[in-house]
Amino acid sequence: NAGVTQTPKFQVLKTGQSMTLQCAQDMNHNSMYWYRQDPGMGLRLIYYSASEGTTDKGEVPNGYNVSRLNKREFSLRLESAAPSQTSVYFCASRTYIAGNTIYFGEGSWLTVV
Amino acid sequence: DQQVKQNSPSLSVQEGRISILNCDYTNSMFDYFLWYKKYPAEGPTFLISISSIKDKNEDGRFTVFLNKSAKHLSLHIVPSQPGDSAVYFCAASGGYGGSQGNLIFGKGTKLSVKP
Numbered sequence: 212n213a214g215v216t217q218t219p220k221f222q223v224l225k226t227g228q229s230m231t232l233q234c235a236q237d238m239n240h241n242s243m244y245w246y247r248q249d250p251g252m253g254l255r256l257i258y259y260s261a262s263e264g265t266t267d268k269g270e271v272p273n274g275y276n277v278s279r280l281n282k283r284e285f286s287l288r289l290e291s292a293a294p295s296q297t298s299v300y301f302c303a304s305r306t307y308i309a310g311n312t313i314y315f316g317e318g319s320w321l322t323v324v
Numbered sequence: 325d326q327q328v329k330q331n332s333p334s335l336s337v338q339e340g341r342i343s344i345l346n347c348d349y350t351n352s353m354f355d356y357f358l359w360y361k362k363y364p365a366e367g368p369t370f371l372i373s374i375s376s377i378k379d380k381n382e383d384g385r386f387t388v389f390l391n392k393s394a395k396h397l398s399l400h401i402v403p404s405q406p407g408d409s410a411v412y413f414c415a416a417s418g419g420y421g422g423s424q425g426n427l428i429f430g431k432g433t434k435l436s437v438k439p
Contacts, residue, residue: 215367244426251333253431254368254413261425269426301367312358313427315367 213237215316217302223322224292232287232319234302243285244269244303244313245277254301260285292323327351328416330430337437343401345433347414350395354416358427359388359399362411371412372399404437411435 215236245257256269260279276288305313329348337343355376360368374381374388387400414430
């Protein structure tokens, strides 16, 4: 059982380049999330999708866009990458049936130079 | 404004002793609390949770205590093992629906268990 799968695991971008982080979950979860983790900052929510067809901003949405492609997939796009977006990105998913526990992917390390 | 605070960035404990990780919150609407464990280069993994209707939840070596009046929770690990060395995140949410159901995370506490 793969759980939550993110790609790519590592990426180096030049300032101004664009890229998309892909995320897929095979647990039939309704809700999906994108977090970023920075040193000393914990996990901060970028965007979330409470259910298929809906997306909403989290705590730090600026510079990002998302697409809930279907129930399984939730992508995060950086249209014009900036050095401040250097971070570790985590996708997560949750079903309300299981309470408020969310399950994370293994992370995507992004460096913007 | 931090709604979930972990005021100790790091904690060092001897193997076999108790580890106590603390977490404070400010939002009285939070009713569900979780602890996640994170190893380097891996995603956070769920450890234990507690609902606001309880004041204690136990799972093996891990026990979470909730003091609603003080808006404080703690994670106790007994006995601590070197494999417990990781960053521990406290998280909270209020309800299931809408944005209030989203988890708010603390900044984490790095636990080091020395052999």
